[in-house]
Amino acid sequence: MKILAIESSCDETAVAVVEDGRRVLSSLINSQVEEHKLYGGVVPEIASRRHIENIGALAEGALTESGLTLSEIDAVAVTYAPGLIGALLVGVNFAKGLAASAGKPLIPVHHIRGHIAANYLAHPELKPPFLALIVSGGHTVIARAESYTDYRIFATTVDDAAGEAFDKVARVLGYPYPGGIYIDRAAREGNPKTYPLPIPSVEGRPDDFSFSGLKTAVINTVHNAEQKGETVCSADLAAGFQATAVRMLTTRFFSLAERLGEKKLVVAGGVAANSGLREALTRGAERSGSSLYIPPLSLCGDNAAMIGSQAYYEYLAGNLADSSLNACAYVPIDNCGI
Ligand code: KG4
Ligand code: ZN
Numbered sequence: 001m002k003i004l005a006i007e008s009s010c011d012e013t014a015v016a017v018v019e020d021g022r023r024v025l026s027s028l029i030n031s032q033v034e035e036h037k038l039y040g041g042v043v044p045e046i047a048s049r050r051h052i053e054n055i056g057a058l059a060e061g062a063l064t065e066s067g068l069t070l071s072e073i074d075a076v077a078v079t080y081a082p083g084l085i086g087a088l089l090v091g092v093n094f095a096k097g098l099a100a101s102a103g104k105p106l107i108p109v110h111h112i113r114g115h116i117a118a119n120y121l122a123h124p125e126l127k128p129p130f131l132a133l134i135v136s137g138g139h140t141v142i143a144r145a146e147s148y149t150d151y152r153i154f155a156t157t158v159d160d161a162a163g164e165a166f167d168k169v170a171r172v173l174g175y176p177y178p179g180g181i182y183i184d185r186a187a188r189e190g191n192p193k194t195y196p197l198p199i200p201s202v203e204g205r206p207d208d209f210s211f212s213g214l215k216t217a218v219i220n221t222v223h224n225a226e227q228k229g230e231t232v233c234s235a236d237l238a239a240g241f242q243a244t245a246v247r248m249l250t251t252r253f254f255s256l257a258e259r260l261g262e263k264k265l266v267v268a269g270g271v272a273a274n275s276g277l278r279e280a281l282t283r284g285a286e287r288s289g290s291s292l293y294i295p296p297l298s299l300c301g302d303n304a305a306m307i308g309s310q311a312y313y314e315y316l317a318g319n320l321a322d323s324s325l326n327a328c329a330y331v332p333i334d335n336c337g338i
Contacts (some may be wrong), residue, residue: 001074001315004062004098005308007092008051009083009111010137011042012301015058017066018308022120026065027305030054037177041167048086055094062304070102077107077311078116081328082138082322088327091294107311108321111302112139112333113151115268116154117310118299126202126293131262134255134333135277136269137163137178140209140249143333145266148313151334154256159212160203162245162271169218169241172233183238184274190239195221195232197244207252214244243275250280263290265291273300 002025005090007014016027032050035043036042063070078095079089099106116132132155140157160168163180170179175186198214218241225232257265267281272294285292299306 002066002068002072003075003077003107003308003311004059004070004073005077005109005234005304005311006055006059006091006095006281007079007111007114007302007304007307008055008087009079010087010302011036011047012303013051013054013058014302014304015055015062016308017062017068017303018121018305018312019311021117021122021275021309022124023066024121024305024308025282026062027303028058028062028065029303030058033178038062039170040177042084044084044086047084048090051087051090055090059094059098059263063162070098072103072289073104074235074301075105075107075311075315076102077109077307077314079111079307080108080325081110083111085327088329092325092327096325100323106321106325107314107319108325109307109311110313110331110333111307112136112141112269113149114306114310116145116266117313118268118295118303118306119266119293120309122242122295122299123293126266130264130266130293131253131257131260132266132268133249134269135162135249135267135271137161137167140211141333142207142253144260144262148310149317149319153332154260155207155209155252158205159210160215162209162211162249163269165211165215165245166271166274168215172219172222173238180271180274183242184276186235186238187242187276190235190237192236192239192243194236195220195240197240199244199248207256209248209252211245211248214241214248219303227259242274246274246276246280249277250284250319253281254284257290258288263288265290265292267292268300270301273297
């Protein structure tokens, strides 16, 4: 089954054609990051406008690259939630128009389920059940995939998402948006022990994350140094922040996995590109005798191939939409009732 998939939940317009959930026939991404960089973060109105300008040509390009015509496509899939509402609406409306005009089924896909599905493209043998850690710019979730379309949430962030914390800390340290990659690079040159940082926990909820406290600790370190007329060593502070964030993510993930007796572990989302996190996860998986699945860097960030993969399994489960499909800014991964 060949699915044309559309992703426009944030600042990447993307269209892909994916066969049977596992084979990418084409995948195009138009990133707006250089424009949003000027403002230090994503400007929702600009994101929506650029999606409108780019989506038609990208869809045509993805079809051409796949070697297929629209009539040879079996279904149209689209990210309908979660994300920036105006940005999502562009993709949803385009997909609705395309599906209606071509007489194809319309498959709504949850963005975070899509991030997990990036692993189905990278690891042909991977099948649920497994325990997944999703770390992106908007989400930090540990969920068990009981099947391709049933999830149970075990932990979430109570404030900032992991990627959001990386981006905010990067901003304070003077790196451009999106700052995760700059923190990653700087951390390689820095000493993580120079600035001791706390690992915040959530009272009564030991599995959940709080990144806001960690971010504030970094900001306070910078301000205290400024008040004393000193300059902080950005590489050391980046290294300290990253080491703490990685410890927070990995200790909770591995302790939940142990408690649940889960030996198949999956990681996904933009922050899964972080080299410190990948190393710590690899070490932890070896220690606990678990199999670890992480996408290659090219599939960690937003793309439409992952949406096309998940769409196949949503289709098999009968999760289809009609022309009344709406975009939603927030829908939890375990509740995708359209
Ligand atoms: O999954 P994604 O592309 O978009 C969302 O769905 O949010 O994630 C983007 C996030 C940004 O916060 C970005 O800074 C972060 O992923 N990121 C990284 C790295 N590469 C991207 N964070 C830490 N280290 C990286 N190497
Ligand atoms: Zn994403």
